[in-house]
Amino acid sequence: MYERWLQRKQTIRLMTNGSDDNKTGFDVNVWDNETWYSIPYYDERHPRLSPEEQEEYNSQLELDDAPSAEVDNFGTDDEKIECLIVATKAPLTVKALAPVSHRLTPDSTILFLQNGMGVIDEVNEKIFPDASLRPHYLQGIISHGVKMKKPFHIEYTGLGTTIIGKLPSSTTADVKRTYAESLETGWAPSSKYLARTLTLTPPLVAVAKPPISLLQSQLEKLAMNCVINPLTAILDVKNGELLYNYHMTRTMRMLLAEISTVICALPELDGVPGVKERFSTERLKTLVVKLANATAANTSSMLQDVHALKTTEIEYINGYIVRRGDELGIRCALNYMMVQLVLGRTHISKLREAGAMPLSPLEAEEMEGEEGL
Numbered sequence: 001m002y003e004r005w006l007q008r009k010q011t012i013r014l015m016t017n018g019s020d021d022n023k024t025g026f027d028v029n030v031w032d033n034e035t036w037y038s039i040p041y042y043d044e045r046h047p048r049l050s051p052e053e054q055e056e057y058n059s060q061l062e063l064d065d066a067p068s069a070e071v072d073n074f075g076t077d078d079e080k081i082e083c084l085i086v087a088t089k090a091p092l093t094v095k096a097l098a099p100v101s102h103r104l105t106p107d108s109t110i111l112f113l114q115n116g117m118g119v120i121d122e123v124n125e126k127i128f129p130d131a132s133l134r135p136h137y138l139q140g141i142i143s144h145g146v147k148m149k150k151p152f153h154i155e156y157t158g159l160g161t162t163i164i165g166k167l168p169s170s171t172t173a174d175v176k177r178t179y180a181e182s183l184e185t186g187w188a189p190s191s192k193y194l195a196r197t198l199t200l201t202p203p204l205v206a207v208a209k210p211p212i213s214l215l216q217s218q219l220e221k222l223a224m225n226c227v228i229n230p231l232t233a234i235l236d237v238k239n240g241e242l243l244y245n246y247h248m249t250r251t252m253r254m255l256l257a258e259i260s261t262v263i264c265a266l267p268e269l270d271g272v273p274g275v276k277e278r279f280s281t282e283r284l285k286t287l288v289v290k291l292a293n294a295t296a297a298n299t300s301s302m303l304q305d306v307h308a309l310k311t312t313e314i315e316y317i318n319g320y321i322v323r324r325g326d327e328l329g330i331r332c333a334l335n336y337m338m339v340q341l342v343l344g345r346t347h348i349s350k351l352r353e354a355g356a357m358p359l360s361p362l363e364a365e366e367m368e369g370e371e372g373l
């Protein structure tokens with residue numbers, strides 16, 4: 001990853017309407033050999049270029065040959081982290097957080113910017129089992145359209161919004177009470193600082209919402225992802241191809257009926273006005289059709305993952321509905337089937353990539369473990 005960062009001249013390129021905006025000047029922390037190294041953009045021991053010279057250098061160089069990626073001649077860094085934004089795919093969250101967990105304190109804030117739900121329970125169980133040592137959690141829901149062209153080269157494809165809110169630090173035991181409590185307790189200074197910085201950054205179009213509003217926005221997004229993502233991944237189609245098709249409409253409605261039943265029965269939404277209407281099958285279907293229309297030309301993130309032979313977020317999308325349904329005694333056979341079909345689809349893609357030969361269980365296990373962050 002650090003090698004790629006050097007290859008890309010320590011520059012993040014954001015393409016909007018066909019023209020690139022190059023951002024430089026980032027100091028980075030690199031995890032190597034179980035150690036964090038702090039690498040400043042301008043290394044005083046080996047002065048490189050002035051900001052102007054660096055710009056010039058960036059614009060002229062071909063992005064292929066990189067300087068050495070040796071990091072162990074830089075200083076190590078175990079400083080505490082005040083604010084951390086996690087933007088990895090949901091299944092990689094625990095792997096991403098494990099090496100920084102010792103640098104996070106109960107005063108730190110982690111903002112999770114990811115698709116799907118249920119990550120926090122896993123982070124609590126595997127990274128912060130002691131509730132008194134947990135950092136504060138924020139969650140963000142982003143509807144801006146972006147596409148990665150190359151590593152560190154992103155295309156901005158559609159204007160959206162960012163919703164940020166506080167998450168209860170525990171969601172398993174008595175969820176209703178934890179949501180009520182998180183509304184009463186104020187924002188920690190690090191959470192306030194992070195939320196303020198993001199909401200004061202105009203291109204993000206970011207707003208902060210109270211926990212119960214954030215939860216409802218998360219569930220709306222989840223319901224839409226539960227339909228568009230697995231169907232596009234299984235059928236290998238663009239989002240818009242799910243529309244104007246009677247058979248797809250029937251499938252969507254049946255899936256959404258199950259999702260609506262689970263969401264309306266969630267204890268954390270008990271007593272919240274308007275839940276039955278907001279999460280009715282009919283309204284969710286309207287939202288799905290609207291989103292599929294607005295993103296008609298997109299390849300969903302799940303289909304992109306299937307094509308790239310990466311682990312999909314299915315366990316945090318339809319898998320979340322199945323788990324919450326189980327807790328409530330609601331059997332979600334259709335969502336369970338979606339989970340299995342997507343897992344099966346990924347497996348088939350991996351087999352094809354491996355040369356269409358059936359793998360032995362040992363080889364298959366090795367392939368599963370190959371995916372990095």
Ligand SMILES: CC(C)(CO)C(=O)C(=O)O
Binds near residue numbers: 225295298
């Ligand atoms: C909105 C949608 C379905 C856009 O493709 C998305 O969120 C995703 O692909 O994960």
